[in-house]
Amino acid sequence: MIIVGAGQVGSSIAASLAAEHDVVVIDTDPARVDELTYSHDVLPIQGDGTDLETLEEAGIADADMLIASTDSDETNIVTCGVSAIVGNPFTIARVKQPQYLHAWEQRRGAFDVDFMVCTDLLAAKSIVGVIGLPTAQDVDMFADGLVQMTEFEIPAESPVAGQTVAEADRFDSLTFAGIFRDGEVLVPRGETVIEAEDDVIAIGSPESMRAFSTAVAPQEDAATDVVIVGGGEIGYQVARLLEEGGYKPRLFERDEDRARWLAENLPDTTVLNGDATDQELLERESVGDADVLVSALDNDQKNLLSTLIAKRMGTGRTVAVVNTGDFTELFEAVGVDVAVSPREATAEEITRFTRARRAENVAIIEGDRAEVIELEIDADSALAGRPIRESMADLPGGIVIGAITRGDSLIKPRGDTVIERGDHVVLFTDVDVLSEVTEKL
């Protein structure tokens, strides 16, 4: 397994893979290479990933997988192309600019890239999903958008708090897949009581997610006034996706030229040129009246600062992008409503391919205490051809089947539902049983 580019994403992938695989990391920066030698159990090589000799030195000819994760989109794409000349690894290229992803999606496999992941677009999609659902903490799409996984935080005043799962489950095609309480994963039964402060993982159709969101917080209107801070790639993509959804967001960008560019490319967004930690500016623009503030700056400290200022001014919800480390929980602990980590989103995507059994999609929940995965069922699967009640008996506890899609239709799983070959199953699983589950399914 070869990873090109030992930046944040690259080293984090390297770290997570090092235990199970032989990992070679290529980077141009000697300092980084040095650092890796001591911090992780990987083989670092100093060199250029687009250079055939360097790749050969890394053993490209026998590599199973190559992950190109430098800061340059073009380098990543070319690296995949070069690697395909001598070897036949599964190539993954990380890109920042969605234009490459759109081109690649026209013909998957183009540029000899077997899978392309657009970090910033993933993060932006996740943020936009959260904005659309008040009380949602995390949103992930499965089965081409047919199925949605949402993590809801149940507020104390919510009518759902205190209800049993059977009482709360009034929605078609929605399954309560898991509950997090005090760091523990609970598998919900009909009689489980949902408590305030619980994080509930629901899987189902996007419509049912919206309906449940209203049930959780009936007093919260859907957000209309959205403020985005930071016009980097993520901020831009969030604004663009919001525009597509009919929003007219406000976007703060400090750099004058970038602000101008954003204003030119975002017709329905009001772009403001100014520093988002400038209190006067925030007051002049009455940011306190906004329903949601998204902080998407490159700097985590500033993200924290601007969301806390906004919170103090009275903004309804705050969403912060977390770039470094595992600050997600810390952010949420000090008062940021939702912390989104682009790195985590990328890791989710890339993890899919590093598993023995290739999942169609993966969502990592609560710092990898559980996962929601989408699998295509083949004949060997323990689920195939049997009612769920029977097959569940053969599987370990801690897994819940959230949704089944057959062709273009969504089936709500019941005990007597028979899963057929070719169905896609979206299931929630505790990480403790993950490897056992993926083996059997």
Place this chain on the structure above:
Amino acid sequence: MSGLTSRLSVDLPFEWRASCSLLGTVVKYFSLTMLLPLLVAVVYREDVLVFAGSLVIGLVAGLALERLETDPDLGPREALLLVSLSWLAAAVVAAIPFVLAGQGTASTLANPVNALFEATSGVTTTGATVLGQIGLERHSHAVMLWRQLIQWLGGMGIIVLMIAILPEVAVNGAQLMQNEAPGPELQKLTPRIAETARALWLIYAGFTVLLMALLYGLHLAGYAPRMDLYNAIAHGFSTLPTGGFSPQADSIAYFGAAVQWVVIPFMVVAGVNFALFWHVLKGEFEVLYENPEFRTYAGAIAVVTAVLAFVLYRGAAPALGDLGGATNGVAENALRQAAFQIASLLNSTGFATSNFARWDASGKMILLFAMFVGGSAGSTGGGIKVVRWLVTIKAVKRELYTTARPDVVQPVKLGGSIVDEDAVRGILVFTVLYFVLLGASAVFLSLDSARIGFDISTLEAFSAALATIGNIGPGFGAVGPFGSYLQFSPVSKLWMTLLMWFGRLEIVPVLALFVITVED
């Protein structure tokens, strides 16, 4: 030899020889177009010496200028100089036959100042006249056709025509066309500038021939007994360039309703960006709908016409006499007079079917409003141009908005595309210059006329300035559609000649030239 050269070199911040050499080429080919009136003179058995003589003078002058530099190489400044001088030179060459033909007759054009005014008015497609008496009884068919032809040659641009046919001019084509093309931006349709120029001229010529054929067809079909072949050609030559000259004293009012209805759509077409027709010819019809300037232009014509038709129907034109007929309560005539006058004045043609100088204030104000609009960028029309109005209005709106919210970044957008800040600034400067020149000229014309005892109202002086700088032609009062600029003093006439020149080249290139000369 070197001493001679250094004595001859004038201290200018240009390679003026290069510009003048190419200017010679322009003059040479422009003079050759006199072959057409020469032919007309032969056909009508008129004095052939006028045009034969003028042709020779033009050719000799052109060839002499060409010898200034054997291998002309144009930089941006030289291109500016060439374009500006070409229009002056074209006017001067065009004036020669007027002066020659006027000798020994009562024609006002025998005076060189009048002849230059008339020729400039022609090539810049203004349509303002200093003829005392218009009509084929008083002037030869050849001279009157020349007066029409120079409008047609000026319409799509003399330089654009040269780029289209002359490879040596096409080398610096884009630079040259940018300076000459009406509107803020040059639109390249094809990779090669000469092909773009050719496409534009072909579309222009195509519409011209179509109009001529339709007009003559009406004559043959018996709907327009006065629209003979000569008149069909003459009016074809001045409709598409938004010129406005007519060999008939009564302009289009001389012809019946059928001719007027046919001319209206062609005047409207003349005010449209010709690049759009190029797209339409390629089957891209949606460009018409998507182009914000075209939509505004068409909308402005429709709305102003509707308002004017209503006003005319209610009796805004009480004293029409026999010209134009009564509109009070006559729906067809009210609509036709409104549509014709608006199509003619909004895009700066200047034809008339009614003596609007004698309409009441409501009708005049509507026309004055229309005269401020102007045609589209890339059309043959004059004035401020629709696109500049759109950008100016949006820039002003933005300025007001950002006063309240100073941090908002708001680019000026036109139909979904962004207008570059440099372009916005250029357009604002143009608009300001236009109004400054207009105001100053109105004051100057008033004062100068008072000096010689020519009694004109402020509105008349203002309309004269507007009609010349906007290349429209007729104004109000003495300079109305059936009036003449003859009574102005020679100084005023020369000033208005300058205004027409400024107006055609859209002020900025000419002023830039002066500024470069003075500053360097």
